[in-house]
Amino acid sequence: MLVIHKIQEISAYSKGTKQAGLTVAFVPTMGYLHAGHIQLIREARKRANRIIVSIFVNPLQFNDSEDLKNYPRNPERDLGLLREEDVDAVFMPEVRQIYTDEKPGTIISNPGLANKLCGISRPGHFEGVLFIVHNLFQWVQPDFAFFGLKDYQQQLMIRKMVNDLAMPVEIFSIPTIREEDGLAMSSRNARLNNSERSRSTLIFQSMMLVQNAIHENKNLTNSDAFLILHNSLHAGLSAEDRIDYFGIYDPQTLELAAADKPALGNLIAIALYIGKVRLIDNLLLV
Ligand code: PAF
Numbered sequence: 001m002l003v004i005h006k007i008q009e010i011s012a013y014s015k016g017t018k019q020a021g022l023t024v025a026f027v028p029t030m031g032y033l034h035a036g037h038i039q040l041i042r043e044a045r046k047r048a049n050r051i052i053v054s055i056f057v058n059p060l061q062f063n064d065s066e067d068l069k070n071y072p073r074n075p076e077r078d079l080g081l082l083r084e085e086d087v088d089a090v091f092m093p094e095v096r097q098i099y100t101d102e103k104p105g106t107i108i109s110n111p112g113l114a115n116k117l118c119g120i121s122r123p124g125h126f127e128g129v130l131f132i133v134h135n136l137f138q139w140v141q142p143d144f145a146f147f148g149l150k151d152y153q154q155q156l157m158i159r160k161m162v163n164d165l166a167m168p169v170e171i172f173s174i175p176t177i178r179e180e181d182g183l184a185m186s187s188r189n190a191r192l193n194n195s196e197r198s199r200s201t202l203i204f205q206s207m208m209l210v211q212n213a214i215h216e217n218k219n220l221t222n223s224d225a226f227l228i229l230h231n232s233l234h235a236g237l238s239a240e241d242r243i244d245y246f247g248i249y250d251p252q253t254l255e256l257a258a259a260d261k262p263a264l265g266n267l268i269a270i271a272l273y274i275g276k277v278r279l280i281d282n283l284l285l286v
Helices: 007-019 035-047 065-070 075-084 125-140 149-164 187-191 194-199 201-216 222-236
Strands: 002-004 024-029 050-055 089-091 144-148 170-174 242-249 267-274 277-284
Touching: 002 007, 007 024, 007 050, 007 089, 007 125, 024 035, 024 125, 035 050, 035 144, 035 170, 050 075, 050 125, 089 125, 125 149, 144 149, 149 170, 149 267, 149 277, 187 277, 194 201, 201 222, 201 267, 201 277, 222 242, 222 267
Parallel strands: 002 089, 024 050, 024 144, 050 089, 144 170
Antiparallel strands: 242 267, 267 277
């Protein structure tokens, strides 16, 4: 497995691979890999001849410097896991290679989607994500790229960017991998203490109450679904925790879904602070 730090070298590796007639799949990450990332890599393996993974904790997408400082990192362990998965090349750039100025003057923004859900409490977050994903795509020029559906808003905005800017890459969105009790895999889970970890199951349990209600009544409205979610979250939340947002949304526009229409086909999205750790999750209602 090649470990590459320089932009020119990852571009040359990818270009050479494609010139040899092979396809390239790309899995961008911020490291501290877990089963969700491994699943992305295994899906990538099914599609392409060569797999490139990037590990880069992107400062531009953190609107809170404490969050950036506390983001878990363990590059040695990550490299071990990537070797086990037979990844072909890992791209680990230095921050100063990518951000020479404090903040780049050019941004890629999609205010219609960025000012919803996570973007409300994390201003600038999605501009940071689009900036780095756009640049990584420019350098790696992958045929395929893989993202997790846990970050539903992120994958939707990346799909939009690729479509709007006619970028020659096919995006795959991969279902969320969960712990046995339903907690979505996330690098941030490592920051939960035992009590927070057990409280965090409230998110999945609340989503499942809505999903089960729809199984019993296909015509359950968005307002009924919202009420189930509301009551479950408020009843289960402890004094140390707090809600960022939750609701039932249109999965394409991320607008709140019309109260009197069926919830079936819509998206539950939730962001909670369990203690100091911000967790997000979502479920497409079927
Ligand atoms: O989902 C992530 O880990 C990051 O937002 C991404 C896509 C790697 C961009 O930094």
